Amino acid sequence: MAGRLFPDRGLLGVLLAAVLLWRKAPKAAPWAILPLAAGFFVWVVVTTLTDSGAAPRAPGTSYAVLARDETLSIADRKGRPAVLNLWASWCPPCRREMPMMAEMAESNPEVDFLFANQGESRKVIEAYLRQTGVDLETILVDPFSDLSRHYSAIGLPATFFINPDGTLAATHLGEISRETITERLAALSSNDRKQTE
Structure with missing residues (x-):
């Protein structure tokens, strides 16, 4: 963990220089802190974007399925690839992509399409679905x-492509296109074939 917080001694050197400058010339210190803060911000962004840590596995937590009196655990599915879409009724891009996502789910029965509503109650979700007429088979309630x-x-919608073993294959943040889903599903089935050979 310490390696992630301080990737090299250069950052410690810059911090030490800023402290020394603060002590010797307090009036110049705010100007010295600005580039330090900007550098720290860039370091955080680059570290976040290039983090090579292992992708999270599907969670073992069970979620209520909206239309059925049952719960579902993403990790305990029956060895099938999945598309997990995180959405909310107040989210305009979620609303725009949902009819297309419903069509993709219907035309790809070999893949589990899971639509996990984020932060809303059953009542709100049901009212939204009645209002729009969108028909989704598996809606998970994640209040x-x-x-x-x-x-x-970090935002909605977010779509995750999950291998049959529960590992994360790909992610897409923001509104997704039919072409992107088709491309990702092809990659999922290719990965599945490689694992079974």
Whole structure:
């Protein structure tokens, strides 16, 4: 963990130089802190974007399925690839992509399409579905947005492509296109064939 917080001694050197400058010339210190803060911000962004840590596995938590009196655990599915879409009724891009996502789910029965609502109650979800007429088979109720935290989704919609073994194959943040889903599903089935050979 310390390696992630301080990737090299250069950062410690810059911090030490800023402290020394602060002590010797307090009036110049704010100007010295500005580039330090900017550098730290860039380091955080680059570290986040290039983090080579292992992708999270599907969570073992069970979520209520909206239309059925049952729960579902993403990790305990029956060895099938999955597309997990995180959405909310207040999210305009979620609303725009949902009819297309419903069509993709219907035309790809070999893949589990899971639509996990983030942070809303059953009543709100049901009212939205009645209003729009969108027909989705498996809607998970995630009132505390646990899946957003688990997969570190920084916004909605977010779509995750999950291998049959529960490992994360690909992610897409923001509104997704039919072409992107088709491309990702082809990659999923290719990965599945390689694992079974």
